[in-house]
Amino acid sequence: MYSCILINRSWLAESFIENYIHRTGFLDLTWSGAYSEEALEMLQTKNYDLVFASLPSPDQIIPEDILSELRKQEALIITAPYPEYVFSGYELHPASFLKEPFSMANFQLTIEKVISHDV
Numbered sequence: 001m002y003s004c005i006l007i008n009r010s011w012l013a014e015s016f017i018e019n020y021i022h023r024t025g026f027l028d029l030t031w032s033g034a035y036s037e038e039a040l041e042m043l044q045t046k047n048y049d050l051v052f053a054s055l056p057s058p059d060q061i062i063p064e065d066i067l068s069e070l071r072k073q074e075a076l077i078i079t080a081p082y083p084e085y086v087f088s089g090y091e092l093h094p095a096s097f098l099k100e101p102f103s104m105a106n107f108q109l110t111i112e113k114v115i116s117h118d119v
Contacts, residue, residue, distance in 0.1 A: 002049035002115065006032040007039045007066070009056035017054060017079060020107045027111070035062055043069035050114065053094075055080040055087055062090070075114055 004027050006017055021027045027050065031042045035056070043051070043066070051073040056062065067090055070076060078084075078092060081100040095114045098106065 001026060001028040003028050003030050003047075004050040004052060005030060005042055005046075005048045006052040006054070007035055007043075007070075008032065008052075008054040009035070009060070010054075016101075017052060020104055021052070023104060024108060024111065035066055040066050040069060043073070048073075048075070050075045050077060050111065052077050052079065053092075054078075054100075055082075055090075058082060058086050067092070077110060077114060 004021060006021065006029060008017065018029060018032055021029045030046070030048070033039055033042075040063070051070070053070055053076060055078055070090075070092055074095065076092065076094040077096045077098065078087070078094040079098045079100055079102070080087065083099065084097045095117070096110045098110055
């Protein structure tokens with residue numbers, strides 16, 4: 001099992017991504033929640049095999065301390081309903097980017113590619 005965390009922008013994003021994580025059979029979702037102090041603490045105090053970040057709309061601000069922690073994650077997978085270039089100002093370097101909506105097949109393929117690169 002691969003440990004993972006999901007930081008999400010809304011309960012709706014959480015529901016379908018969490019569902020996909022559980023359906024893989026090889027991911028252990030150890031924490032899920034919003035961009036918050038708790039998310040920051042989880043990123044700072046634990047190591048994860050994969051970090052999923054569901055980005056909010058570009059007009060919503062992600063706290064800089066959380067962005068700083070996300071920048072340190074080697075196996076960061078970002079999801080968003082907007083094209084990746086919209087978030088270039090965050091200076092994140094994800095292992096992969098999934099534009100929402102995406103299928104379970106694309107989700108699983110992305111995870112397998114990230115894991116196989118031992119990121």
